[in-house]
Amino acid sequence: xxxxxxxxxxxxxxxxxxxxxxxxxxxxxxxxxxxxxxxxxxxxxxxxxxxxxxxxxxxxxxxxxxxxxxxxxxxxxxxxxxxxxxxxxxxxxxxxxxxxxxxxxxxxxxxxxxx
Amino acid sequence: xxxxxxxxxxxxxxxxxxxxxxxxxxxxxxxxxxxxxxxxxxxxxxxxxxxxxxxxxxxxxxxxxxxxxxxxxxxxxxxxxxxxxxxxxxxxxxxxxxxxxxxxxxxxxxxxx
Numbered sequence: 001x002x003x004x005x006x007x008x009x010x011x012x013x014x015x016x017x018x019x020x021x022x023x024x025x026x027x028x029x030x031x032x033x034x035x036x037x038x039x040x041x042x043x044x045x046x047x048x049x050x051x052x053x054x055x056x057x058x059x060x061x062x063x064x065x066x067x068x069x070x071x072x073x074x075x076x077x078x079x080x081x082x083x084x085x086x087x088x089x090x091x092x093x094x095x096x097x098x099x100x101x102x103x104x105x106x107x108x109x110x111x112x113x114x115x
Numbered sequence: 116x117x118x119x120x121x122x123x124x125x126x127x128x129x130x131x132x133x134x135x136x137x138x139x140x141x142x143x144x145x146x147x148x149x150x151x152x153x154x155x156x157x158x159x160x161x162x163x164x165x166x167x168x169x170x171x172x173x174x175x176x177x178x179x180x181x182x183x184x185x186x187x188x189x190x191x192x193x194x195x196x197x198x199x200x201x202x203x204x205x206x207x208x209x210x211x212x213x214x215x216x217x218x219x220x221x222x223x224x225x226x227x228x
Contacts, residue, residue: 006158034215043220044159044204093158095216104149104208104216106158 006107023094
């Protein structure tokens with residue numbers, strides 16, 4: 001069964017509005033979660049590393065003021081796309097590392113369409 | 116600079132035969148490697164992993180081989196089944212998986228019945 005749950009799976013929002021995507025670890029605590037984005041027919045690109053109780057670490061080229069990440073608890077990280085534009089339309093995926101071992105499991109992904 | 120490369124965008128094999136998916140990496144700090152299977156508009160599904168202290172790991176029909184000197188790994192699927200048809204991503208991480216994953220561009224596998 002799924003160990004990482006993501007919601008919503010699909011969302012359509014109007015340009016200029018904000019949308020929040022949730023990523024939850026099921027039955028385990030995740031001190032670190034990762035957010036990826038995938039454009040059609042491209043690879044998954046790491047956006048940021050979400051650290052529980054501290055600021056997220058963003059990859060180069062990712063606007064931290066546009067993609068707000070909050071990791072308020074050990075089981076929940078949220079990604080908020082602020083002032084969304086059509087070019088933000090993409091597939092967003094979160095992941096978390098499951099202990100013991102270092103296998104990283106992914107959520108189901110969230111398809112964002114900005115119209 | 117692509118640190119993880121999957122040079123074959125697609126692969127087609129007959130049902131029952133072996134599928135071999137290849138992956139090359141350039142970052143010598145990578146020491147943990149994973150393969151994921153992915154369908155469109157879904158999150159990747161973990162298949163198998165290998166750490167750099169090993170050169171082979173097997174799980175059912177899936178075997179991953181690691182050649183550290185060549186910075187090359189491969190995923191073998193035997194026997195291939197139509198349900199294996201998907202995009203396969205190779206991913207690598209440093210510090211024994213504590214770092215975020217770097218993904219290859221994926222290989223689309225099609226298994227013909």
